[in-house]
Amino acid sequence: ARGVGAGRGSVRFSRLFSSQAVMTKLGQWLCGLALLGSAWAALALGPPGLQLPVPFRQALLPLPIYLLVAFGCYSLATVGYRLATFNDCEEAAAELQEHISAARTDLRRRGLRF
Amino acid sequence: MAAGSADKFSVLLPTYNERENLPLVVWLLARTFQESGNNFEIIIIDDGSPDGTQEIAEQLEKIYGSDKILLRPRPRKLGLGTAYIHGMKHATGNFIVIMDADLSHHVSLYFIKQKEGNFDIVSGTRYKGNGGVYGWDLKRKLISRGANFLTQVLLRPGASDLTGSFRLYRKEVLQKLMDKCVSKGYVFQMEMIVRARQLGFTIGEVPISFVDRVYGESKLGGNEIVSFLKGLLTLFATT
Numbered sequence: 001a002r003g004v005g006a007g008r009g010s011v012r013f014s015r016l017f018s019s020q021a022v023m024t025k026l027g028q029w030l031c032g033l034a035l036l037g038s039a040w041a042a043l044a045l046g047p048p049g050l051q052l053p054v055p056f057r058q059a060l061l062p063l064p065i066y067l068l069v070a071f072g073c074y075s076l077a078t079v080g081y082r083l084a085t086f087n088d089c090e091e092a093a094a095e096l097q098e099h100i101s102a103a104r105t106d107l108r109r110r111g112l113r114f
Numbered sequence: 115m116a117a118g119s120a121d122k123f124s125v126l127l128p129t130y131n132e133r134e135n136l137p138l139v140v141w142l143l144a145r146t147f148q149e150s151g152n153n154f155e156i157i158i159i160d161d162g163s164p165d166g167t168q169e170i171a172e173q174l175e176k177i178y179g180s181d182k183i184l185l186r187p188r189p190r191k192l193g194l195g196t197a198y199i200h201g202m203k204h205a206t207g208n209f210i211v212i213m214d215a216d217l218s219h220h221v222s223l224y225f226i227k228q229k230e231g232n233f234d235i236v237s238g239t240r241y242k243g244n245g246g247v248y249g250w251d252l253k254r255k256l257i258s259r260g261a262n263f264l265t266q267v268l269l270r271p272g273a274s275d276l277t278g279s280f281r282l283y284r285k286e287v288l289q290k291l292m293d294k295c296v297s298k299g300y301v302f303q304m305e306m307i308v309r310a311r312q313l314g315f316t317i318g319e320v321p322i323s324f325v326d327r328v329y330g331e332s333k334l335g336g337n338e339i340v341s342f343l344k345g346l347l348t349l350f351a352t353t
Contacts, residue, residue, distance in 0.1 A: 022312055025269055026351045075263060082259045087246025092323030103141035110177050112137055112170075 040064060122153040124207030124285075128197035129158060133165045139213075140174050140183065150226075157204055159197045160187040195302050199292060202285075210288050213280040227320045228282055234315035236282040237307065238322035239275035245321030261342060265304070268350045272311045274319060276304040277342075287315055301345030308353045 023031070044060035104114070125143055129136060140156055147154040156178075158171045168187055175183040186204050188197070198212060209228070228236045239245050241262060247255070265276055277300060283291070290313070297305045310317060 024351060024353060025349075075267075079256070079259050079263050082241070082263070083252075083256055086241075086250075086255050086259065087244060088250075089246045089248045089323035089325065092246075093248040093325045096325050099142055100138055103138045107137050107141055107177070112173050112177060114137070114170075 120153055121209055122155070122207035123147065123209045123211055123282075124201075124205035125154065125156045125211040125213065126198055126201035126205070127156060127158050127213065128194055128201070129160045129163060129167050129171075130191060131163045131165045131167060133163070133167045133170050136167055136170055137174060140178070144178060144182070153207075155182055155184055155205070155207060157184045157186055157201045159201050160185070161191045161197065162187065162189050194299060195292070195295070195297075198288075202288065202292070205285065208285050210283045210285050211281070212283070212288075227318050231316065231318045233318035234284050234287045235307075235310055236318045236320055237273055237275065238278045238280040239273070239319045240278060240322060240324045241274045242319060243321030245275075246323055248323065248325045257339065261339075261346075265346060268346060269304075269308055269353070271304075271308050273307050273317050276307050278303075278322065278324065280322060281306075297345060297348070299341075299345075301342075301349065304345065305349055305353065308349060312353070 040060065040063060044057050044063065046057050108114070127136075127139065132139075136158070143154070143156060158174075160168045160171060162168075168185070171183070171185050171187075175185055184204055186201060188200065202210065227233070240247055240258075247258075250258070261277075262275065265271065266274075269276075281303075287310070291306045291309055294309050294313075295302055295305045307317065
């Protein structure tokens with residue numbers, strides 16, 4: 001059974017190289033950025049021979065900034081939400097205090113000199 | 115593992131100036147194991163604490179027996195990673211538990227979770243389920259959530275909490291991970307989880323209540339944040 005799992009990026013990329021090599025996260029990011037960057041450059045900056053209609057190119061041009069801002073908003077929203085829902089364990093703290101008293105009593109009884 | 119052979123849990127407790135907390139941690143652990151009927155041993159690796167931790171450990175050994183409390187001290191502070199390596203040499207269990215000896219961890223039923231999914235590693239998380247913290251102000255919570263978010267984005271580790279340090283490992287899994295991990299301090303804990311995912315080990319998570327240090331000070335200053343970022347970026351670039 002698979003435990004808590006998210007992306008399997010490192011395994012996927014390793015198939016591109018040898019069976020032993022695993023690409024680092026930095027490597028994956030650089031590859032991804034290079035791919036997306038070159039696609040954007042090709043489509044938005046429009047080298048001759050690969051020209052999209054002008055409205056498309058105008059829309060694509062600021063895309064990287066938009067994505068960055070969108071990611072920034074997503075980050076703020078996510079961290080904010082997680083901060084707001086961060087549990088406070090009142091009972092655990094109280095329980096721990098009880099355990100501590102019980103421990104001290106029991107250990108003293110068994111001869112521990114604190 | 116042969117059918118019917120019992121599991122044994124070896125708890126590695128590296129200590130440095132934990133004279134106040136050590137007896138309480140040992141008592142809590144012993145009680146949890148006795149209640150769940152599991153065979154256990156606690157290996158106390160004291161790095162020459164000047165506050166008398168070793169002396170208290172010796173008293174605990176007399177109370178609980180030297181088959182349950184193993185003292186394997188070292189002459190001075192030599193670091194967490196080597197403390198675990200040192201402790202593992204003496205561990206006779208098939209499962210290893212690694213935890214801080216500072217009562218930050220509310221000892222819960224990791225063993226049940228492990229059996230549930232037959233996981234290679236069971237890790238505690240403060241961020242999911244009814245896991246959480248106690249005694250943290252808003253600033254500390256924000257830093258914690260922010261740091262964790264950054265970690266998730268950069269490392270995609272497959273575990274929700276990388277910097278908690280109560281973990282249960284299969285012995286051979288821990289052995290293999292310790293060979294591969296090179297970081298120092300608590301970044302080492304993070305690296306273990308990342309490498310574990312890369313090696314295809316299964317990781318189960320258990321919600322834990324992280325009650326702030328009862329005795330002693332909890333460290334979270336500017337220095338800690340900077341060293342965390344350095345560690346995170348190093349892992350980002352090397353794993």
